[in-house]
Amino acid sequence: MVTIQETELKERGILAVRTAKKLRKPILISEVHKMDTIDPLSFFNSGRERYFGERFYWKDPLEEAVIVGLGISKQIQSDQATDRFFHVEEERKNFLKDSLIFNPFHENGLGPVMFGGFSFDPLKAKTMLWSKYADSLFHIPKYMLTIVKGQTFLTTNIVCTPNDDFTLFEKVIKERMQLLSSLEQDFNHNPAKLLHTKEIAPLQWKQSVDDVAEGLKTGSLKKVVLARELRLVFDKQIHSEMILENLYNQQRESFIFVFESNGDCFIGATPERLVKKQGNSVFSTCLAGSIKRGETAAEDESLGQSLLNDQKNLIEHGFVVEMIKAALEESCEEIILPDKPQLMKIRDIQHLYTPVIGKCHKDASLLLLVERLHPTPALGGLPKQEAVEKIREVEELDRGFYAAPLGWVDYQGNGEFAVSIRSGLIQGKEASLFAGCGVVADSDSQSEYLETSLKFTPMLRALGGN
Numbered sequence: 001m002v003t004i005q006e007t008e009l010k011e012r013g014i015l016a017v018r019t020a021k022k023l024r025k026p027i028l029i030s031e032v033h034k035m036d037t038i039d040p041l042s043f044f045n046s047g048r049e050r051y052f053g054e055r056f057y058w059k060d061p062l063e064e065a066v067i068v069g070l071g072i073s074k075q076i077q078s079d080q081a082t083d084r085f086f087h088v089e090e091e092r093k094n095f096l097k098d099s100l101i102f103n104p105f106h107e108n109g110l111g112p113v114m115f116g117g118f119s120f121d122p123l124k125a126k127t128m129l130w131s132k133y134a135d136s137l138f139h140i141p142k143y144m145l146t147i148v149k150g151q152t153f154l155t156t157n158i159v160c161t162p163n164d165d166f167t168l169f170e171k172v173i174k175e176r177m178q179l180l181s182s183l184e185q186d187f188n189h190n191p192a193k194l195l196h197t198k199e200i201a202p203l204q205w206k207q208s209v210d211d212v213a214e215g216l217k218t219g220s221l222k223k224v225v226l227a228r229e230l231r232l233v234f235d236k237q238i239h240s241e242m243i244l245e246n247l248y249n250q251q252r253e254s255f256i257f258v259f260e261s262n263g264d265c266f267i268g269a270t271p272e273r274l275v276k277k278q279g280n281s282v283f284s285t286c287l288a289g290s291i292k293r294g295e296t297a298a299e300d301e302s303l304g305q306s307l308l309n310d311q312k313n314l315i316e317h318g319f320v321v322e323m324i325k326a327a328l329e330e331s332c333e334e335i336i337l338p339d340k341p342q343l344m345k346i347r348d349i350q351h352l353y354t355p356v357i358g359k360c361h362k363d364a365s366l367l368l369l370v371e372r373l374h375p376t377p378a379l380g381g382l383p384k385q386e387a388v389e390k391i392r393e394v395e396e397l398d399r400g401f402y403a404a405p406l407g408w409v410d411y412q413g414n415g416e417f418a419v420s421i422r423s424g425l426i427q428g429k430e431a432s433l434f435a436g437c438g439v440v441a442d443s444d445s446q447s448e449y450l451e452t453s454l455k456f457t458p459m460l461r462a463l464g465g466n
Contacts, residue, residue, distance in 0.1 A: 008031065008102075009156070009169050010166060010169050010170075010173075012029055012031060012102060013029065013158070013166055013168065014166060015100060016100050016158070016160045017160055017162075017164055017165060017166070019100065020160050020161055020162045020164065021162045024162055025098075025162070026159050026160065026162075027098055027099065027159070028073070028074070028095065028096065028099035028100070028112060028157060028158070028159050029099070029100045029157075029158050029159075029160060030099060030100070030101045030103070030111045030112045030155060030156070030157045030158075030411075031101075031103070031156050032102065032103040032110045032153055032154070033153065033154050033156075034151065034152070034153055035154050036152065037152050038145055038147075038152050038183060039183070040057070040059070040066045040068050040145055040147060041244065041245055042183045043068045044070075044241065044244065044258070046070075046183050047070035047071070047179070048241065050070075050071075050175075050179075051142075052260070052263070053260050053261065053262050053264075054070065054071050054072045054139070054141075055069060055070055055260045056069045056115045056116075056141070056257070056258055057069075057244060057257060057258040058115065058255075058407070058408060059248070059255065059256045059257075060255055060416065061252075061253050061254055061255060061271075063147075064148065065108065065109050065148050065416070066146070066148075067109050067113060067115070067144065067146050067147075067408060068144065068145040069113070069115055069139060069143070069144045070142060070143045070144070070179070071142030072139045072140070072141065072142065073139075073141060073142045073157040073158065074112075074159060075137075075138070075139055075140075076091045076092060076095070076114065076137075076138040076139075076140075077134040077136060077138070078134060078135065078136045079122070079134050079135045079136075080122075081122035081123050081135065084135065084136045085118070085136075085368065085370060086367075086371075087136070088118075088136050088138060089365055089367045089368070092114055092138075095140075096112060096411055099112065101411060103155075105153065107146070107148045107149060107151065108278060108415070109146045109408065109410055109414070110148075110153050110155055110410065111155055111157075111411045111412075112155070112157050112411045113140065113141070113144060113146075113155070113408050113409070113415075114138045114139070114140050114408065114409050114410075115138060115139055115140075115141070115259070115407070115408040116136075116137045116138030116139055116259065116406070117138075117259065117401055117404055117405050117407065117417070117420065118135065118136050118137075118374070118401075118404050118405050119136075119399070119400055119401055119404055120379075120400070120401070121391070121392055122136075123392060124391075124392050124399065126398060127398040129398050129400060129432060130398055132261045132262040132264040133261050133264070133266070133400055133401055140157055141157060142156070143156055143157075143176065144157070154180075156172065156176060158172055189239050189241075191242055191464055192235060192236045192238045192239070192464075193235045193236075194233075194234055194463065194464055195233045196232075196233050197230060197231070197232050197233075198230070198231045198232075198233070199228070199229075199230055199231075200228060200396070200397070201228075201396055202228070202449065204396065205226065205228045205396070206445040206446070206448075206449055207445070208226055208394050208396075209226055209437075209439050209443060209445040209448050211394070212224050212390065212394060212439045213439050213440065213444075216439070216440060216441040217441045220383065220386065221383070221386055221387060221390060222319065222381070222382045222383070222440065223382045223387065223438050223439065223440050224380075224381040224387050224390045224391060224438075224439050225378070225379055225380055225381050225387070225391065225436050225437065225439065226394070226395055226436060226437065227395065227397050227402065227434055227436030227437075227452075228397060228434070228435065228436070228452055229397050229433070229434055230433040230434075230435075230456050230460070231431070231433075232430060232431045232433065232463060233429065233430050234430065234431075236429060237429055238426050238428070238429065238430075238431060238463070240258060240260070240265040240267055240426055243462050244256070244258055244267065246461070246463075246464075247269045247458075247462045250269075250347060250458070250461060251269035251346065251462070253271075253346050253347070254269040255269065255270045255271070255272075255273065255418040256268075256269045257406055257420065257423075259401070259406060263427075263428075264425060264426065265425070265426040265427075266401050266420070266423065266425050266426075267425075267426060268420055268422050268423025268424060269459075270419060270421045270422050270423065271287060271346050271349075271351065271421075271422070272285055272378070272418060272419040273285040273416065273417075273418055274370060274373055274374065274376070274405050274407070274417040274418055275366070275370060275373055275416070275417055276415070276416040276417075277360070277364075277366045277369065277414055277415060277416070279414070280359055280361075280362060280364075281357070281358075281359060281360075282328060282332060282358040282359070282360045282364075282369065283355070283358075284324050284328060284355075284358070284373065285354075285355060285356065286317065286320045286321045286324050286354040286355075286356060286376075287320070287351050287352070287353055287378055287419075288316050288317045288319070288320040288378040288438065289307060289310070289314065289316055289317045289341070289351060289352035290313075290349050290350065290351045290352075290451065290454075290455075291303050291306065291307040291310075291349070291350055292348065292349060292350075293345065293347070293349065300345075303350065304343045304345070304350050307343070307350060307352060308341070308343065308352070312440065312442065313352055314341075315440075316377075316378075316438050317341050317352040317354070319377040319382045320354075320378050321337065321341075321354050323382065323384070324356055324373060324376060325337065325356065327369075327372040328356065328358045328372075328373075330372060331358075331360050331361055331364040331369055331372070332358035332359055332360045332361070333360070334358060334359040335356065335357070335358045336357045336358070337355070337357070338354055341354045342354070347458065348454065348457045348458055349455070349457075366409050366413060366414070366415050366417070370405045370417050373405075374404065374405050375388065376419070377438075379403040379419055379421070379436070381438070381439075399434070401423075402420060402421070402423055402434040403419060403421055403434070403436060404420055405417045405419065406418060406419075406420040421434075421455070422455065422458045422459060424459045433456050433459045433463075435453075435455035436452065436455075437451045437452050437455075
């Protein structure tokens, strides 16, 4: 373990306190240290006692960036429905405006990183299911581990007020030492046992699919995505640490995320990037159209080829490509995308997949790109606004953060957001899993029902359900 010089933080802390007194407002001090290798799962697990309900975890499919946060240095939250992306961006900028950031490194994902997300639809009536999550909710963590390009970094973020003195930093030094010394402790709990599962209103959901499909035969709506819920009940409290480890072992080719809030835990392994920004380079993913994996290589190949030639799925995929291209064109000088989709194969499902690369304007913000892209036709429908209104009208489910943007942005404006599908909400001894499908004019409710059942599989397996 690399030794962190305590005197550095004390000296920087004195400067931060002076600045806070001078400006008469709280000031963020952020320092980054390069470390020896730290296992990110151990780092996450070590925060269970002290930071339970205040943790996040993020891993992209290639493990180019793994980010784990413990504690909350700053929380940005709002249930404001209009201009919510703009307001989060403004609050982030205002908070960082006079901050003291000591980061000698050039990698992304260091320093004061804001992690969190938005609800799918802030105008949808909220239920108790998502009562612990505001429609816009982000954390800047107190302690953050970043593993990027094989290098390990530890960021410490502290907010000091005009009333603080150097004793604040003595406490932080002690707390940080305790955290780093507890990393080797194994997390060893007996897993919670699944008692029963309950499909929430499956017959009504199928009827909604039939009704919407019938309505799509006339009018301007082309596609509506409808989602449903599976509720699981266990014999004791579910430990998110174990579910995270299962997802890491079972769905490593996906984005894996955990976002805790007030004791609840939103967790998942999604294959779908919404948007990534590195400098002026932008990357997005068109993911729509799916089929199961085969039990043999030959069957898998046959299923994949049938998907690549299936007109319903190709049309549905084309909707997503056109929408994402149009959304990015507003902020990009150049966009590159292939002529036809390819296959993305993950453990249980294969998808039609088209990568998108763009060069964005200098002043384009990541959250502005997120706003323009959400929801894609793969999660909402087409036309976008009309589809969201139809979902709001007919869908019983309170989606909360399901199918919505979740991710991170660093203080330099770089970051990445995924679409939080293949996910679940853990609440004590219970968990809700979510899955949806795209309904078009010729959709069959039984087929769509089976498709959603397939999409429950990754989270169900991680929770020990099959």
